[in-house]
Amino acid sequence: MFIARVTGSVVATQKVGSMTGHKLLVVEPYRLEEKKRGSLVPTGRTFIAVDPLGSGEGDYVLICQGSSARLTPETKDLPIDAVVIGLVDSVHIEKTNVYSRNDS
Template sequence: MILAQVLGTVVSTRKDRGLVGLKLMLCRELDATLKPLGNYVVAVDAVGAGTDEVVLVASGSSARLTEASKDKPVDAVITGIVDVVEVGGRDVYSKREGVTA
């Protein structure tokens, strides 16, 4: 899984039938201390994530295993909203407090 931040939504009026009704989000990959990396991905939102939230993104064949994405033409899906990230016994992120490190 990939740790990422939701940057916003992606709207596509013309798309494959398998994508109709799915919410697409633009996500930026993060490192373990929540610093942005240069990788971006458009992911199906399976959990109701919002802009600026830190999320877990599954990719590849694993992305097609959620209820929202099963048998759909997707390569990435948001599978969780992160509450806390702990590295070396220290919280580097708390949803309540934001980045703490």
């Protein structure tokens, strides 16, 4: 999985039938800042993921990719390759808090 920040959303009216009613988020993967590893920094990449958890813009989420994206109750048998499986509360690196939801 990877940590991503929710940056937006996508509207698609014409789509595969089974996709009706599933919210599509624009998410950007984050990684640890390479030098000091003291913060999360954006990777510049852009993914679209289905969100069964109701996360909003600015939230940091956990994204699962591949066939396992179909392994949540809401996404069974969907033609998708990425899903939000959790909202990140905090990330700790070597005893240091590099992200906390309450602070952001």
